[in-house]
Amino acid sequence: MPRQTVIGNGNMLICLDENGEVRDLYYPHAGLENHVVGRTHRLGISINNEFYWFKDFNKYNSQSANTLKSTNIFTKPEEKIEVEFENIIYNEREIFVRKISIRNKDTYDKDIKLFFGQEFQIKENKYRNTGFYYPPKNVVIHYRGRRVFLVNILSNKKGIDDYTVGLYGYDNKEGSYTTAEKIDLPKNAVEHGPVDSVVAKNVKVKAGKTRTVYYFLIAGKTVDEVLQTNDFVLSKKPPHHMFNTTSNYWDAWRNKRPFNFVSLSKEAVKLFYRSLFVVRSHIDEKGGGVIASGDSTMYSFGKDSYAYVWARDGAYSSKALSHIGYFNLSRKIINFFAETISDKGFMLHKFEVDKSLGSSWHPWINEGKFKLPIQEDETAILINALWEYYQITKDIEFVEKNYDRLIKNPADFMCNYIDKALNLPQNSYDLWEENFRVYTYTTCTVIDALKKAADFSIILGKKIRGKRYQDMADNIQEGLMEHLYNKADGTFYKSVTVENGTITNKDKTADASTLYALWYFNVLSADSDIFIKYEKHVVPILRQSDGSFIRYEDDKYFKKGEAQSNPWIITTLWYLQLKIKRTTSFEQLKSVAREIDNLLILQTDSGVLPEQVDYLTRTEVSATPLTWSHACYIETIAMYLRKLDQFGIGETYLPK
Structure with a gap:
């Protein structure tokens, strides 16, 4: 039974179901040691x-x-x-x-x-x-x-x-x-x-x-x-x-900042603040890790829960919080990854909130050879999150403190973790955690990370290193357009398999992350002919009648029978973010505000956002609430407010 509400203070996190019954109780960390683990504190x-x-x-x-x-x-x-x-x-x-x-x-x-009633499994064990x-x-x-x-x-x-x-x-x-x-x-x-x-x-x-x-x-x-x-x-x-x-x-x-939500409905604003509280409750006070979800329902469907810290989810949460001025939380999250990233510069799959390595289903061997079990985008996105924080705060001391761990080492790793003959990253697991290949999404994150590493290096006077990172970013961008762009039909491959300078298994699956990464990480202009042509190809495949988006065509994760794939919150918000980016007038922005209202149907009856909703019933599926869904909503509203600033529509009180 997905959870309906959450409360917490950073050291204790409690998730309640639709019956108001405690189903998850974490202490002394927000996300570690669930002392109920889906049992029921009955009323x-x-x-x-x-x-x-x-x-x-x-x-x-x-x-x-x-x-x-x-x-x-x-x-x-x-x-x-x-x-x-x-x-x-x-x-x-x-x-x-x-x-x-x-x-x-x-x-x-x-x-x-x-x-x-109290039905504990203290330290996740009912014995002793x-x-x-x-x-x-x-x-x-x-x-x-x-x-x-x-x-x-x-x-x-x-x-x-x-x-x-x-x-x-x-x-x-x-x-x-x-x-x-x-x-x-x-x-x-x-x-x-x-x-x-x-x-x-x-x-x-x-x-x-x-x-x-x-x-x-x-x-x-x-x-x-x-x-x-x-x-x-x-x-x-x-x-x-x-x-x-x-x-x-x-x-x-x-009420740290009195945001001015011009033309946004009261319900859209309420979801913004609920999202802020949900994200905050999932951040561990002691270490700064932000878990994906405290909902342990997933134990009923698989071997594990979502109570881990993924660098991807954490980075997007940090970025969202930076955009609206909650810098102390952004720093907490970034510091967590400065301590958990490997000395060689890459992030492993996921972590416990006490900074120990989390469980994983990624093997260390592939086709008989040693391979790092990484999702390379998780390494790249950390530089993006630090850059977003710096752009708003100009906190150069924090950047300098984390330069080696979160900029130099990861950038050096990404420069070396490539197929030099193709100018593409080596194979790694995708953001959906399914296959070991080279993904357009991951490649875009690497390009963006190296460009930002170059900018950071130049700011700090490390010009030679900065040029190396920029040159590598340019080379990989050329590799992307050469090998991941299908010139014949104007589309992008979701992924390819790379091995010793050879490309095989070109996957043409329409994927929302591919479209998103191309514009979000500034690999292509959202107004370029190449991007627009690809957008016209992929959107009709992914968008459902109510405007929501599935992850990719024929996504079977929690799909029921012959029904269509389930829409996800983040993929739906990604396209709204693109629309916000493209607006050139307040009238256009008000139109997007109405589309944000349409999204509200995807929240639970209690007002939180799940990972995905059932295609037929539009009820929550999988982990609920999902921190990434709420962080993505915060970022979407922040982008909306930033546009209000650009159009001169009152003072939004966003950090400048």
């Missing part, structure tokens, strides 16, 4: 002694555009009751807070009992866990080693009214959550192994009135630490105070 309620699971209620979910908060609203018309969950993670400490407002819309009082009730503080604690979680509930300064601790998935035990259906919990005080727990709160809600309950979950590294934090909450920072100050903090953070 239940009894109304006048009649039990229900909230998942069976009518429900509405939303990701806030005003602060880093999510909301779940549950209604039961026949019971005339509405329950609203507002969810935050305290910005100063690792405390997950849920503000629950129970609204009795009936003409008589109701006895309510709220149930909160312990859960226990702690009477001195009336709390339930789960722990495994140095990962400890304390659960408490407050209403009118009173805590937990009922509890139990049990087992799930062991000895035919489904889980202690099933005891909630009997309303009175058995008060089992301790268990070890695959442990779950349930805590409950009794509330009487008068007719026509609202009662508020706070649930909070504290993360720490020792039992003493979480107990001290619990005391801190009870004595100094009660949940309502944490809730208000956190909301105020993130509201101030989003």
Whole structure:
């Protein structure tokens, strides 16, 4: 089940599903050590002694555009009751807070009992866990080693009214959550192994009135630490105070710049701010890595999740944040890659947020020969991200600090990692991570990176090296036009296979990344005859009736049966970016604003962007939310605002 909302503070990241249930809980990094891993922290309620699971209620979910908060609203018309969950993670400490407002819309009082289930797999393992009730503080604690979680509930300064601790998935035990259906919990005080727990709160809600309950979950590294934090909450920072100050903090953070969104709809602007919060929540505070997604749903379909740092996704996130003035986050991300890039100048597949090497399906051997298991565009795009940061900030000290690691070494690597007879890069894996070949997209990123490495080198007085990089970029651009451009029909190959000066396996597949890379990385002018002819060829193949774009023709990833390929968010935004780039008047730009509104149908009901949507149902598919999708939307809006500046339509407050 793809996630609907996310909340985080850089050290803790929580993903909730459409039922408002916690499905992913990362701590102490945003993206490392998922202590739930797709299990379910269930939510239940009894109304006048009649039990229900909230998942069976009518429900509405939303990701806030005003602060880093999510909301779940549950209604039961026949019971005339509405329950609203507002969810935050305290910005100063690792405390997950849920503000629950129970609204009795009936003409008589109701006895309510709220149930909160906890089903941990601490350190991503359900074994060697312990859960226990702690009477001195009336709390339930789960722990495994140095990962400890304390659960408490407050209403009118009173805590937990009922509890139990049990087992799930062991000895035919489904889980202690099933005891909630009997309303009175058995008060089992301790268990070890695959442990779950349930805590409950009794509330009487008068007719026509609202009662508020706070649930909070504290993360720490020792039992003493979480107990001290619990005391801190009870004595100094009660949940309502944490809730208000956190909301105020993130509201101030989003309003760092008073952007002027001329002609953009309110919904488009809301998605911009939601995107900003989603990207921020996926950035690890300690190391600066930005994970692709905290959604562990992918474990249900494959061997792994998206909770890794790809240089590509990270670079695009850094660029988007630079464009709108969040430079401290851009630097964090860039610094992460300065520490993870190899000494030889190339990026490997992906990384954990603690900077260790992530899992990979790329082999180190191809056709019996040693081959680097890299996606070369991930190396190239880092120079592009650093250049974008520098162009806006002029932070030459930061550039000089990272020159060797992120400019010289990668540029030297790219100069050497070529087929000299063809003036093309050697084979590497593509941005879709599927095949080992030479791609037009990758080649464009390499050309762009070497040009920018040349510019950086010249700025820093390294003219000989700068000329070498520029000459190599020119040579590769000639190689691209010679071998990746099909002069016969005016199209570009998606890829070719290169080996010892020989080209084989020319792939003519129409691919959105090919079109995008040619203009975005300034290999061709978007107004050139060659580009326009290719655009006219490829767009009808990739664009669907609602204006959305698939990745490439006959893309089978999550495709259902004979249906068409699924549209992706980033590929759809790429073409909108091209349209923005081409606008020459405010009237044309307003037309693009209307197309941005058309894109909104691809967001989830809660207002976040997935990786892709189902062709038939237009519902989210794969990792949700996807950081790259949101970063791409931020960059698209930033490009729109930049055009407003060019046309002199008011002050947009973009960094100059």
